[in-house]
Each structure stands twice: as structure tokens, then as C-alpha cells.
Amino acid sequence: MNVLLLGSGGREHALAWKLAQSPRLGKLFAAPGNPGIADHARLVDLDAADHRAVVDFCRREAIELIVIGPEAPLVDGLADNLRTMGYAVFGPNKVPAQLEGSKGFTKDLCARHGIPTARYVRASDRLAAEAALPEFSLPVVIKADGLAAGKGVIIAETEREALGALDAMFEGGFGGAGASVVIEEYMTGEEVSFFVLTDGKAVVALGSAQDHKRVGDGDTGPNTGGMGAYSPASILTPDLEARVLDEIVRPTVAALAERGSPYSGVLFAGLMLTESGPKLIEYNARFGDPECQVLMMRLDSDLLELLDAVARGRLAESEAPRLRKEAALTLVMAANGYPGVPEKGGAITGLEVAEASGAKIFHAGTALQDGRLVANGGRVLNVTAVGREVAAARAAAYAAAAQIDFDTGFYRGDIGWREIERLEGKSPG
Numbered sequence: 451m452n453v454l455l456l457g458s459g460g461r462e463h464a465l466a467w468k469l470a471q472s473p474r475l476g477k478l479f480a481a482p483g484n485p486g487i488a489d490h491a492r493l494v495d496l497d498a499a500d501h502r503a504v505v506d507f508c509r510r511e512a513i514e515l516i517v518i519g520p521e522a523p524l525v526d527g528l529a530d531n532l533r534t535m536g537y538a539v540f541g542p543n544k545v546p547a548q549l550e551g552s553k554g555f556t557k558d559l560c561a562r563h564g565i566p567t568a569r570y571v572r573a574s575d576r577l578a579a580e581a582a583l584p585e586f587s588l589p590v591v592i593k594a595d596g597l598a599a600g601k602g603v604i605i606a607e608t609e610r611e612a613l614g615a616l617d618a619m620f621e622g623g624f625g626g627a628g629a630s631v632v633i634e635e636y637m638t639g640e641e642v643s644f645f646v647l648t649d650g651k652a653v654v655a656l657g658s659a660q661d662h663k664r665v666g667d668g669d670t671g672p673n674t675g676g677m678g679a680y681s682p683a684s685i686l687t688p689d690l691e692a693r694v695l696d697e698i699v700r701p702t703v704a705a706l707a708e709r710g711s712p713y714s715g716v717l718f719a720g721l722m723l724t725e726s727g728p729k730l731i732e733y734n735a736r737f738g739d740p741e742c743q744v745l746m747m748r749l750d751s752d753l754l755e756l757l758d759a760v761a762r763g764r765l766a767e768s769e770a771p772r773l774r775k776e777a778a779l780t781l782v783m784a785a786n787g788y789p790g791v792p793e794k795g796g797a798i799t800g801l802e803v804a805e806a807s808g809a810k811i812f813h814a815g816t817a818l819q820d821g822r823l824v825a826n827g828g829r830v831l832n833v834t835a836v837g838r839e840v841a842a843a844r845a846a847a848y849a850a851a852a853q854i855d856f857d858t859g860f861y862r863g864d865i866g867w868r869e870i871e872r873l874e875g876k877s878p879g
């Protein structure tokens with residue numbers, strides 16, 4: 451089967467690496483891809499925003515499955531157009547992708563179907579938003595409705611901060627994403643990510659993970675796309691996972707199918723485990739990055755079979771995904787300056803030595819310059835390893851990272867700390 455994979459990050463490198471292990475794979479193309487993905491796929495210069503060009507490419511190369519990695523093309527309706535042309539696509543259509551594309555869409559769906567989430571108010575102008583503020587105690591959470599690359603959420607500790615956040619959003623600080631806001635109750639608890647595959651009918655669990663969003667050790671400093679992750683997250687016990695499926699994920703998938711816009715792809719639920727049970731923070735319509743990297747390291751099943759079954763609506767008939775019991779952990783090497791303006795062009799060496807111990811290095815933001823590997827983005831490499839439990843995976847990942855020379859980069863020293871403290875019997879701070 452010939453496959454086209456869209457995207458260029460560490461998530462897509464992990465997907466390409468796993469797809470390449472499938473005996474059913476014919477040719478794998480990636481657009482635009484990256485130097486790591488080039489080990490498994492032919493890189494093509496295709497703009498995912500140019501739907502016509504993507505369709506033409508698929509026809510020319512006899513593509514049988516298109517895997518869409520990032521959210522932007524999904525929210526933009528690329529999957530709809532490909533499906534209309536008869537292609538099998540992994541990734542939801544435009545309307546169901548609103549689960550990620552519009553926070554208000556998701557909140558309204560939760561409200562209609564009794565899905566546990568933070569209490570909220572939607573507002574599409576400054577006045578209405580300000581009028582709703584007294585309904586919430588502090589801290590209060592203010593979110594831009596649309597896609598804001600992880601930057602559209604402000605947790606305001608004071609009324610002044612809340613008003614400032616509303617100003618920023620309605621004055622266009624978040625582009626179109628802030629034309630409408632969601633104000634919601636602040637929830638406390640531990641966060642966990644949960645992934646399912648669904649073709650709109652069947653729902654199968656793919657596993658849990660925990661991300662590290664802050665740039666600095668001890669969860670300090672500004673938010674990032676994610677500085678590291680591990681899987682599984684033991685805090686999501688089998689009982690809690692069953693509740694998440696019954697109370698949150700299945701009702702969501704059923705609601706979208708009922709309204710005639712079934713969700714097909716991977717559904718990524720960001721959850722808060724509160725005292726009164728698991729609650730939805732947000733959905734994403736794609737794999738998490740770097741969560742995907744640890745899930746792929748644990749997946750024993752044929753990824754191509756799974757993605758193809760989802761794309762063709764045959765998930766119920768296919769074998770459920772098998773995940774290794776071992777833990778996987780990935781740490782993100784970022785370029786100095788990230789999450790602000792990252793330094794580009796820094797030399798990277800030592801990857802072969804780092805991989806010799808069995809670790810896997812996924813490329814997230816690299817480029818080749820005169821045959822040399824250099825940094826070309828904020829998040830640059832994902833150093834990933836498996837181990838019997840998370841402490842062993844962590845030791846292996848950090849040992850591999852120590853072999854890499856990347857003078858203009860940095861990484862957190864404490865990825866996995868919550869899980870390790872939990873397993874050691876201490877309560878995380």
C-alpha cells in the first residue's frame with residue numbers, strides 16, 4: 451500500500467518509523483517531512499494547504515492512504531476533500547475536527563450530552579465576557595476559541611489579569627482564534643493524556659501518557675508544545691480509564707455520529723483527574739507531540755493495519771492495538787531561545803552513538819546544511835527509550851542524550867518526575 455504522510459515534526463518521524471515496519475507498506479511519501487523521516491520515506495515538496503495539489507499527487511503516485519499528522523490541515527478540511535475524491539484518509543473531517551478547532555464547540559457538545567468538564571460561558575464580545583466573569587471564582591481560565599498553537603489559554607489569578615486577558619484576546623492578540631472566548635472554572639487535579647482510535651463507530655484505547663508543558667525543570671517557566679513525555683501514566687488506572695471511555699470519549703464519538711459528522715482518526719483527550727472524577731480539559735484531533743513518540747515505541751501492532759482500518763471504517767473487525775507493558779519516555783532537546791525565538795543552525799552530532807544503546811532519536815526540527823545536521827526549529831530532537839518501568843526508560847533516554855553534541859540546545863533534567871515519585875511511593879509536589 452502506498453502512503454502519503456503529512457507533517458514535519460517528531461510526531462511524524464515516529465509515525466513514519468512505525469509505518470515503515472509494516473510488511474504491507476509499499477512506497478511511503480512524506481510532505482514536507484524532515485531529515486529523520488527521510489530514512490523511511492521519500493520527501494516531497496507539497497503544501498498541505500493546497501488541496502488540489504495534494505489530490506493530484508495522490509493520483510499520480512497511486513496513494514492508497516493519506517495520514518494527516520498536524521491539526522491545521524484537518525481544521526482546514528483537507529480530509530473532506532480527499533474523501534470526496536475517494537481516498538482513504540486517517541484524520542477527521544472539518545466539522546468533527548472542531549473538537550480541537552473550537553473550544554466552544556467542544557464545551558457545547560459536552561453540555562448537551564452531560565460530559566464532565568469545567569463549567570463555562572462562551573462570549574463573542576468584550577462586554578459579554580466581562581459580564582460573565584463574576585460567575586467564576588479565582589483563578590479563572592480564559593481561552594481563545596480557535597487554534598492558537600497552545601498559546602490561547604490564560605489562567606488569571608486576579609480580576610485584573612482576567613480583564614487583561616480579555617483585552618488581549620478581543621484586541622486581536624490571538625488573531626482570529628480570539629474573536630470568541632470561553633471562560634471556565636479552574637479545575638484542580640493531575641493532568642493526563644488519553645488516546646483512542648475511532649472510525650466513528652468503534653472506539654479502541656491506544657494508551658495514556660503524561661506531557662511536560664513548561665520549559666523548565668520542576669514545571670517552571672513558560673508553556674511549550676511539550677518538553678517530554680512518558681507512557682503509560684499509571685495515575686490513569688484501568689478503572690479510571692473505563693470511566694473516561696464511558697463518560698467522556700464514547701458519548702463524544704456517539705454525539706458526532708448522531709449529528710451526521712462522525713469522527714474518524716485518533717482522538718486525544720486532555721483530562722484532569724479531579725476529586726469528583728475525570729473531567730475533560732480539551733480534545734485534540736491528532737496525536738500529541740511528543741506523546742505520539744512514546745506511544746509508537748510501545749506499540750507492538752502493525753500501525754499501517756490500524757490506521758488503514760480506521761480510515762476504511764473497519765476498526766471493529768480489526769485486531770485491537772497491542773501495547774508493550776514496558777514504559778517509554780522521551781525528552782525533547784530544544785534550541786536555545788525556545789519557546790521564544792529559537793537559535794537556528796546549531797550543529798548536531800553523535801546521534802549514531804546515542805542510538806547504539808537502543809534509544810531512538812526522532813527528528814523534530816532539524817535540517818541538513820552541506821551534509822551536516824543542524825537545528826532548524828524550537829523543538830529539535832526527541833530522545834526516546836523504553837525500559838521495564840519509567841525510571842529505567844528515563845535512565846536510558848538520559849544516557850543517550852548525554853552522547854549527543856548539540857551546543858546550542860538544552861533539555862529538561864526531570865522528565866517523568868511525577869511518575870517516578872509516585873512509583874517510589876512519594877506524593878508528587
Ligand code: AMP
Pocket residue numbers: 568591600603634635636637638641720731732
Ligand atoms: P488546553 O490548551 O485547553 O489544554 O489548556 C492548556 C493547559 O491549561 C492545560 O494543559 C491545563 O494545564 C490548563 N488548563 C486548561 N483549562 C483548565 C481548567 N479549566 N482548569 C485548570 N487548568 C486548565
Ligand code: GLY
Pocket residue numbers: 661675676734737738739740741
Ligand atoms: N504535547 C501536547 C500536544 O501535542 O498538544
